[in-house]
Amino acid sequence: MGHILVVGAGLAGSEAAWAAANAGAHVTLIEMKPHKYTAAHHSPGFAELVCSNSFKAKRQDSAAGLLKQELKLMSSVCMQAAQSCEVAAGGALAVDREIFSKTVTRLIKSHSRIKIEHREITDVSELQGDAVIIATGPLTSAPLASNLKSILGKSLSFYDAAAPIVAADSVDSELSFCASRYGKDGSDYVNCPMDKLQYEAFYQALITAETVPLHEFEVEDGLVRFYEGCIPIEALAKRGKDAIRFGPMKPVGLTDPRTGHRPWAVLQLRRENAEGTMLNLVGFQTNLKFGEQKRVFRMIPALQKAEFFRYGVMHRNTFIDSPRLLNPSFALKDNSRIFFAGQITGVEGYMESASSGIIAGINAVREARQQAPFILPRQTMMGALAAYISDDSVKGFQPMGANFGIIPPLEQQVRDKKERHAMLSHRAINLLKQKLVQF
Numbered sequence: 094m095g096h097i098l099v100v101g102a103g104l105a106g107s108e109a110a111w112a113a114a115n116a117g118a119h120v121t122l123i124e125m126k127p128h129k130y131t132a133a134h135h136s137p138g139f140a141e142l143v144c145s146n147s148f149k150a151k152r153q154d155s156a157a158g159l160l161k162q163e164l165k166l167m168s169s170v171c172m173q174a175a176q177s178c179e180v181a182a183g184g185a186l187a188v189d190r191e192i193f194s195k196t197v198t199r200l201i202k203s204h205s206r207i208k209i210e211h212r213e214i215t216d217v218s219e220l221q222g223d224a225v226i227i228a229t230g231p232l233t234s235a236p237l238a239s240n241l242k243s244i245l246g247k248s249l250s251f252y253d254a255a256a257p258i259v260a261a262d263s264v265d266s267e268l269s270f271c272a273s274r275y276g277k278d279g280s281d282y283v284n285c286p287m288d289k290l291q292y293e294a295f296y297q298a299l300i301t302a303e304t305v306p307l308h309e310f311e312v313e314d315g316l317v318r319f320y321e322g323c324i325p326i327e328a329l330a331k332r333g334k335d336a337i338r339f340g341p342m343k344p345v346g347l348t349d350p351r352t353g354h355r356p357w358a359v360l361q362l363r364r365e366n367a368e369g370t371m372l373n374l375v376g377f378q379t380n381l382k383f384g385e386q387k388r389v390f391r392m393i394p395a396l397q398k399a400e401f402f403r404y405g406v407m408h409r410n411t412f413i414d415s416p417r418l419l420n421p422s423f424a425l426k427d428n429s430r431i432f433f434a435g436q437i438t439g440v441e442g443y444m445e446s447a448s449s450g451i452i453a454g455i456n457a458v459r460e461a462r463q464q465a466p467f468i469l470p471r472q473t474m475m476g477a478l479a480a481y482i483s484d485d486s487v488k489g490f491q492p493m494g495a496n497f498g499i500i501p502p503l504e505q506q507v508r509d510k511k512e513r514h515a516m517l518s519h520r521a522i523n524l525l526k527q528k529l530v531q532f
């Protein structure tokens with residue numbers, strides 16, 4: 094039957110324990126609360142929502158909505174709880190956070206195959222079981238984080254510094270051009286040029302845009318602790334009018350074919366996935382509010398109609414270098430008995446964490462039974478997230494939430510975005526259902 098140890102009873106750990114126990118394993122779920130709390134957790138229950146009480150859009154033709162549909166099909170304990178304590182929030186699924194956490198806690202505690210232990214794990218080697226799942230989240234306690242660092246080496250990050258990602262087909266090809274600096278190494282970058290007036294308007298908007306308030310534990314002497322090698326674009330801009338024009342937006346080595354001249358400033362976009370459907374705004378890691386990112390970055394002419402797959406974020410976040418370390422089953426590539434789940438794997442968001450917990454939970458049991466891993470098709474949102482975090486062609490890995498850019502495109506081109514998303518969702522749900530029938 095197997096004995097599975099799950100560390101951390103957050104969104105991912107609760108799901109992992111639930112999925113493993115439902116698959117017939119005996120599970121010990123180890124949670125350090127209430128003896129010790131992270132800086133963001135305050136209540137003793139499981140699956141505590143540390144910030145927003147929303148699980149985002151419900152519409153199945155949205156990325157977040159599709160993920161929730163898939164979670165439901167996978168018997169997610171978080172979805173079961175969420176539906177019992179939904180609060181009115183327009184098209185979003187929002188919950189009463191206290192009832193949500195209490196419901197997940199009650200369901201987990203009443204499962205006959207789940208045993209709970211309240212203690213802090215500080216050393217992974219003390220965990221004896223047929224398989225182990227580490228789901229200690231973005232604020233993994235410091236002793237465990239340093240233990241993981243000693244095991245995984247440089248492959249552990251303590252903060253996000255992610256730049257936004259836009260849909261390649263939403264970038265205006267008339268107002269951008271493909272080239273690499275000095276014509277070297279092909280024409281891998283999509284360059285978004287600006288003239289002096291455009292740059293000055295953009296610059297003013299950037300330095301006056303609203304930023305996300307930081308949490309106490311992220312700040313030291315009024316500055317974000319992690320500023321050194323990854324300064325947000327707006328903070329760099331505030332150092333002087335030309336700071337970003339000599340930095341990430343430098344135009345050197347580039348000639349705009351429309352004018353035959355070097356632009357005043359350039360934003361470069363780089364491929365984020367092999368298909369080239371997602372483009373990363375190079376050097377634009379940012380702490381601006383999401384609405385402000387859309388408003389300000391769309392002032393760059395080629396991005397006037399940009400569709401954002403992911404907004405930039407900068408916050409305290411412990412996560413491992415999953416593409417180098419994990420399989421899509423969420424097991425370590427070099428130790429199939431040890432799994433990771435949740436935000437620590439580089440998925441971003443409550444439901445994304447829940448999703449990885451389910452896959453890790455199922456696969457931990459399969460590992461204990463020496464069965465082949467359960468891998469979902471990449472066309473599903475859950476499968477796409479698992480594929481993304483374990484794809485070692487990804488460079489400069491940064492956390493990723495559900496979005497349609499990580500799903501392989503449809504075979505036919507569908508111009509209308511709503512229709513395209515509806516078709517992608519339809520395909521995902523059908524494939525997931527087929528997979529579950531075979532499972």
Ligand SMILES: Cc1cc2nc3c(=O)[nH]c(=O)nc-3n(C[C@H](O)[C@H](O)[C@H](O)COP(=O)(O)OP(=O)(O)OC[C@H]3O[C@@H](n4cnc5c(N)ncnc54)[C@H](O)[C@@H]3O)c2cc1C
Pocket residue numbers: 100101102103104105106123124125126129130131133134140141142143144145146212213214215228229230231232233234237308409434435436437441442443444446
């Ligand atoms: C401040 C903050 C705000 C966020 N806001 C949002 C948001 O609004 N919306 C959103 O979608 N996502 C948000 N996230 C991102 C993320 O989705 C959530 O953090 C989510 O809770 C991650 O789920 P998880 O299961 O991986 O980790 P968590 O839910 O954090 O669960 C980890 C659990 O492990 C326990 N633990 C930690 N270390 C140990 C140890 N050594 N031994 C035993 N137990 C341990 C913790 O006490 C905790 O219960 C936020 C993250 C942070 C840090």
